[in-house]
Amino acid sequence: MTTTLTPTPNRRRSALTKGQLPKYAPWVVLGASLIVGAALVNLIGFNPFGWGLISAILFTVGLVAWSGSVEGARKAKDKLATCLVFGSFIIAVLPLVSVIWTALVNGIPGLMTPGFLGTSMNGVTGVADNKAVENGTKVLGGVYHALIGTLQITALATVISVPVGLLTAVYLVEYGNDRFLARAITFFVDVMTGIPSIVAGLFAAAFFFIVVGPGTKTGAVAAIALSVLMIPVVVRSSEEMLKIVPNELREAAYALGVRKWRTIVKVVIPTAISGIASGVTLAIARVIGETAPILVTAGFATAINNNVFGGWMASLPTYIYTQILNPTSPSNPGPSDQRAWGAALVLIILVMLLNLIARLIARVFAPKQGR
Amino acid sequence: MSKRIDVKDLNVYYGNFLAVEGVNINIDAKSVTAFIGPSGCGKSTFLRTLNRMHEVLPGAHVEGEVLLDGADIYGPGVDPVTVRTNIGMVFQRPNPFPTMSIRDNVLAGVKLNNKRISKGEADALVEKSLQGANLWNEVKDRLDKPGSGLSGGQQQRLCIARAIAVEPAVLLMDEPCSALDPISTLAVEDLINELKDSYTVVIVTHNMQQAARVSDKTAFFNIAGTGKPGKLIEFADTSTIFNNPSQKATEDYVSGRFG
Numbered sequence: 001m002t003t004t005l006t007p008t009p010n011r012r013r014s015a016l017t018k019g020q021l022p023k024y025a026p027w028v029v030l031g032a033s034l035i036v037g038a039a040l041v042n043l044i045g046f047n048p049f050g051w052g053l054i055s056a057i058l059f060t061v062g063l064v065a066w067s068g069s070v071e072g073a074r075k076a077k078d079k080l081a082t083c084l085v086f087g088s089f090i091i092a093v094l095p096l097v098s099v100i101w102t103a104l105v106n107g108i109p110g111l112m113t114p115g116f117l118g119t120s121m122n123g124v125t126g127v128a129d130n131k132a133v134e135n136g137t138k139v140l141g142g143v144y145h146a147l148i149g150t151l152q153i154t155a156l157a158t159v160i161s162v163p164v165g166l167l168t169a170v171y172l173v174e175y176g177n178d179r180f181l182a183r184a185i186t187f188f189v190d191v192m193t194g195i196p197s198i199v200a201g202l203f204a205a206a207f208f209f210i211v212v213g214p215g216t217k218t219g220a221v222a223a224i225a226l227s228v229l230m231i232p233v234v235v236r237s238s239e240e241m242l243k244i245v246p247n248e249l250r251e252a253a254y255a256l257g258v259r260k261w262r263t264i265v266k267v268v269i270p271t272a273i274s275g276i277a278s279g280v281t282l283a284i285a286r287v288i289g290e291t292a293p294i295l296v297t298a299g300f301a302t303a304i305n306n307n308v309f310g311g312w313m314a315s316l317p318t319y320i321y322t323q324i325l326n327p328t329s330p331s332n333p334g335p336s337d338q339r340a341w342g343a344a345l346v347l348i349i350l351v352m353l354l355n356l357i358a359r360l361i362a363r364v365f366a367p368k369q370g371r
Numbered sequence: 372m373s374k375r376i377d378v379k380d381l382n383v384y385y386g387n388f389l390a391v392e393g394v395n396i397n398i399d400a401k402s403v404t405a406f407i408g409p410s411g412c413g414k415s416t417f418l419r420t421l422n423r424m425h426e427v428l429p430g431a432h433v434e435g436e437v438l439l440d441g442a443d444i445y446g447p448g449v450d451p452v453t454v455r456t457n458i459g460m461v462f463q464r465p466n467p468f469p470t471m472s473i474r475d476n477v478l479a480g481v482k483l484n485n486k487r488i489s490k491g492e493a494d495a496l497v498e499k500s501l502q503g504a505n506l507w508n509e510v511k512d513r514l515d516k517p518g519s520g521l522s523g524g525q526q527q528r529l530c531i532a533r534a535i536a537v538e539p540a541v542l543l544m545d546e547p548c549s550a551l552d553p554i555s556t557l558a559v560e561d562l563i564n565e566l567k568d569s570y571t572v573v574i575v576t577h578n579m580q581q582a583a584r585v586s587d588k589t590a591f592f593n594i595a596g597t598g599k600p601g602k603l604i605e606f607a608d609t610s611t612i613f614n615n616p617s618q619k620a621t622e623d624y625v626s627g628r629f630g
Binding site for chain 1: 422424427429452453455456457459460462464466468469470479480482483484485530533534537
């Protein structure tokens with residue numbers, strides 16, 4: 001047996017790979033544009049923002065021009081589009097990174113102070129803050145009361161909003177049939193989505209003014225205000241989730257002689273539950289940071305109040321707001337700043353946890369795949 | 372157990388649109404009846420009127436009578452849910468419940484209706500239904516796995532097992548094999564032959580060989596043109612329809628000459 005070997009053509013210079021930029025081309029252009037950019041910025045006085053901007057422009061122009069001369073117009077357009085997409089991504093992410101970074105840098109000293117999460121502001125006066133600054137001792141006071149308030153108010157708002165929102169969505173998808181009532185509800189839900197949060201707060205305050213009496217400020221009033229903001233979000237997300245449940249599943253259940261409401265409760269909602277749950281969690285994340293409606297409905301407190309139905313209540317956003325606007329010690333606002341940033345960090349962590357929980361719920365409840 | 376269906380002067384509407392006109396047909400108990408005809412001629416629509424699935428769509432309604440062993444399923448005060456408990460249905464595309472295991476899918480008709488059933492009875496029902504659908508040997512070791520993990524043919528047989536687990540008198544099948552490969556199709560056809568012993572089976576199919584293989588009687592539906600209602604052209608023994616039809620349209624259709 002003899003085997004004939006066809007001569008291997010030169011791999012490096014294949015006809016198919018002719019006229020392409022080498023793989024290292026973007027890095028070369030990046031390095032060059034960073035250097036040239038730095039030089040140009042130094043002419044007008046160095047600042048990192050200008051350096052980044054000029055380098056980005058130089059990089060785009062350089063890479064597109066080089067690609068156009070070697071690879072042709074189509075590849076050059078591709079490179080331009082890639083640069084634009086990456087640039088937009090960086091512009092979108094920068095503020096987020098900046099916010100998280102600032103909150104971390106300013107918030108960690110507050111958060112790391114022993115007792116920050118476990119004490120309230122009860123009894124913490126300007127005198128204590130002045131002492132802390134003068135003697136360099138630890139800053140007293142914490143967010144415990146505000147954390148309790150935020151969690152209780154948001155939990156109550158969720159308890160109110162989820163049944164109302166979910167049942168509305170079930171009506172719209174399963175029973176509405178595009179009737180006048182269904183279309184009217186959809187329209188007003190859309191209008192509700194756009195209500196400014198302070199208006200929702202004023203509504204709840206006015207409602208309790210009429211029903212209970214003047215000056216009624218409790219956590220429950222705030223929860224009502226927040227649920228006004230939450231319900232449209234829950235309705236909209238649940239509606240979308242229920243809509244994408246295939247009609248075939250409903251028909252399969254009907255064909256087995258299952259009643260419509262049982263089909264909805266046992267087939268449609270379980271199939272959509274992961275999407276509904278993450279929609280609800282995102283709605284919670286949206287209202288947990290509301291400040292204005294809570295100020296006008298729950299007032300503000302410095303002491304722990306565990307009763308959501310009685311007495312003024314603090315929450316994390318209103319805590320931050322008052323600490324910044326009215327420092328405990330007007331002559332030494334440092335400790336108040338530190339506490340406010342610490343509270344802001346706690347709030348961001350709460351929202352992040354909620355998003356993580358939403359993902360976890362979506363994964364746990366998702367219809368099972370695999371064999 | 373199995374029941375006969377008699378249809379008298381049935382008109383089927385979508386809103387104001389008359390989709391199927393003037394159907395008269397008598398389907399015997401313990402027989403297999405095939406509906407054939409070109410796409411859009413209303414055979415699936417007509418099939419769905421036989422267990423009141425048609426009216427699930429907004430605006431859909433019927434005129435006429437459908438008698439299940441003499442009782443009109445469209446009579447006043449008749450609960451469509453009762454009708455559907457008696458007349459089961461298998462759909463064109465396999466649609467097992469994605470949130471349920473294989474076992475729960477088979478038991479869906481029982482569990483979704485909140486009927487109490489002991490574990491022993493449930494096990495027996497699962498095995499009997501899956502045996503009946505020729506699926507038991509393939510899935511008996513993984514009854515707790517999700518039904519959506521099965522192959523298309525297995526999913527369709529799971530849907531058949533789910534439909535026969537509630538022990539209907541009549542089983543309607545809407546193109547049950549159109550999404551299946553020849554081997555799965557053969558398994559479903561064998562199954563239809565066995566089901567005939569205890570159920571009345573009505574099957575819609577585009578595959579004329581399949582109609583010839585599985586059915587005792589065949590109904591040919593046709594449509595005069597777009598926007599016109601579909602009509603039942605001829606209903607006779609399957610051998611008559613395929614070998615010696617009395618209508619010209621039927622002969623053209625079964626022999627492959629159209630129009």
